[in-house]
Amino acid sequence: MSAPAEFDPVLVTGSSGFVGACVVEGLLHHGHTVHVLLRDPVRAWRLTPWWRQVHVHKADLTDANSTRRVVEQVRPKVVLHLATHGAYERQADARAILQTNILGTYNLLEASAEQGVSLFVNTGSSSEYGFQTEPMRETDRLDPNSYYAIAKAAQTHLCGLLNRRTPLATVVFRLFSIYGPWEEPTRLMPTLMRRARAGLPLEMVGPEIARDFVYVDDVVRALLDFPRLVQLRGEVFNLGSGQQTTLREVVATVIDLLGSRSEVRWGAMTARQWDTDRWSADPSKTARLLGWSAQYSLREGLQRMAAWMAQVGDDYSARSFQAA
Numbered sequence: 575m576s577a578p579a580e581f582d583p584v585l586v587t588g589s590s591g592f593v594g595a596c597v598v599e600g601l602l603h604h605g606h607t608v609h610v611l612l613r614d615p616v617r618a619w620r621l622t623p624w625w626r627q628v629h630v631h632k633a634d635l636t637d638a639n640s641t642r643r644v645v646e647q648v649r650p651k652v653v654l655h656l657a658t659h660g661a662y663e664r665q666a667d668a669r670a671i672l673q674t675n676i677l678g679t680y681n682l683l684e685a686s687a688e689q690g691v692s693l694f695v696n697t698g699s700s701s702e703y704g705f706q707t708e709p710m711r712e713t714d715r716l717d718p719n720s721y722y723a724i725a726k727a728a729q730t731h732l733c734g735l736l737n738r739r740t741p742l743a744t745v746v747f748r749l750f751s752i753y754g755p756w757e758e759p760t761r762l763m764p765t766l767m768r769r770a771r772a773g774l775p776l777e778m779v780g781p782e783i784a785r786d787f788v789y790v791d792d793v794v795r796a797l798l799d800f801p802r803l804v805q806l807r808g809e810v811f812n813l814g815s816g817q818q819t820t821l822r823e824v825v826a827t828v829i830d831l832l833g834s835r836s837e838v839r840w841g842a843m844t845a846r847q848w849d850t851d852r853w854s855a856d857p858s859k860t861a862r863l864l865g866w867s868a869q870y871s872l873r874e875g876l877q878r879m880a881a882w883m884a885q886v887g888d889d890y891s892a893r894s895f896q897a898a
Contacts, residue, residue, distance in 0.1 A: 580692065581800040583607035585648050587635065587682065588656030589628075593697070593749070593790060595620035595756045597654055600794040602627055609648045611635070611657075619891060620756050635678030638685075645685035652693045652800055653686050655679065660722035661699075668721040675725035680732055687740040693804045695797055696733050698748040699726040700786070700814065700855065709818075709856035712748070712810045730810060743807035747796065750814030750855050754790030754875060755882040759891045766825065767880055768888045770834035777842035779849060781822035786814040786854040789875030792868045802864055814855025815868040827873055831880055 577584075584601055588594040589610040601608045602624055609629040612618055621628065631648070633640040635657060645653075657678065660671035679696070686694050703710045704717030718724045733744040753763040769776055793813050825838055860866045870878070883890070 577601075577604055577606040578801075579651075581606070581652050581804075583609055583629075583648060583650050584652045584654060585609045585611060585645065585650035586654045586656065587611045588658060588697075590614075590618035590620055591656060591658075592620070592754075592757045593752055593793060594656040596754065596790045596794050597656065597797060598624055598628060600798050604798065609644075609650065611641075611644050613657075635681055636673050638681040641678075641681045642685040642688070645682070645689050645691075649689055650686075650691055652695070653682065653691050654797060655682055655694065655696045658697070658726075660720075660725065665722075671721045671725050675722070676728045676732070679729045683732060683736045683742070683744075687736055687742040691742055693800060694733065694736075694742055694744045695803060696729055696744060696746045697797075698730050698746045698810070699723065700748050700750045700812070700853070702727040702730065702748060705850055705852070707852050709816065709854045710748075710812065710814075711856045712812060712859055734808060734810075737808040743804050745803045745806055745808075746810045747793075747813045748810065748855075749788075749793065750812070750853075751785040751787045752790050752793055752813075753787055754879050755886075756890075757790075757879075759888075762824070763828075763876070763879060764883070764888075766828045767832070767876075767883050770828050770832045770836045771880075771888070773834060773836055775837045775839050775842075776825060777839045778821055778825065779841070779843045779845045781825075781840050782820050782851045783845065783849045784818045784820045784851050784853050786817065787819055787824070787872055787875070788813060788815045788868050789870040789878070791878075792866075792870055795869075796860070796864060796866045799864060799866070806863055809863065811860045811864065811866075812855040812857050813860065813866075814857055815872075816855055816857045817868075817872070818852070818854035819872055820851070824872070827876055831873070831877055
């Protein structure tokens, strides 16, 4: 299988991350020539299965010159920008968050416009909306309440500005709570799977904390729909299921799927600053313009993730994978 020449090659940032690695796998499956820009290739353990199939470039997005050199060398038709900083509690330095997400994104946008990139796909965040009591719409006033959320909102505005001022077509996807294979092992879903399978206690925050969970394969399907995206330049889309799910429901589903007898200890963990009992997308615009909706229910997605973890092992971040 070979990808259409008008959308090849593809340059991916953030490919060493969870969603980025799944995007690389999807691109290769569809026959694309894939280049990845990495700040630290040594830490790209998720890419091990495809290491021989991708072209690796080392650069720091906050360095305009090194970023420009990579884009000049690759001359991509599509740039998928998934690199980010600040999505984890351990990434709390405000300066690093702002420099990586705002200055790094500007450097990449500028280089992409200079080299005639056809399509720039940026991954934003539902955190741009701030706390809302109703399903979040792309037309809502943004009310970011953290350095990370502010930086992601700035990315959205930068993409819109370059889209208007240059021939570069940009599209922004605001991601909700993505889960699935290659997710950071310390995050909610892998931790629940690992501990529930072992029969260990599940230490949780409050049971009514809610999120809009969407399986990673559904997200990748939207990100790689290049023929439609290039026709929708300047648009911002939500990528969420539209279904709000509480932690109580998530835990019950995991326990049932794995036949676990783990004790659930509600309130054993302190709620984080972004935890809330209201959080869901309104994906109607995405459905209308992209024909996209989440195909996997929470149960189906968790079942697929559990099967993947059973195959690769719960310690997948420490394993040495064979190149595909």
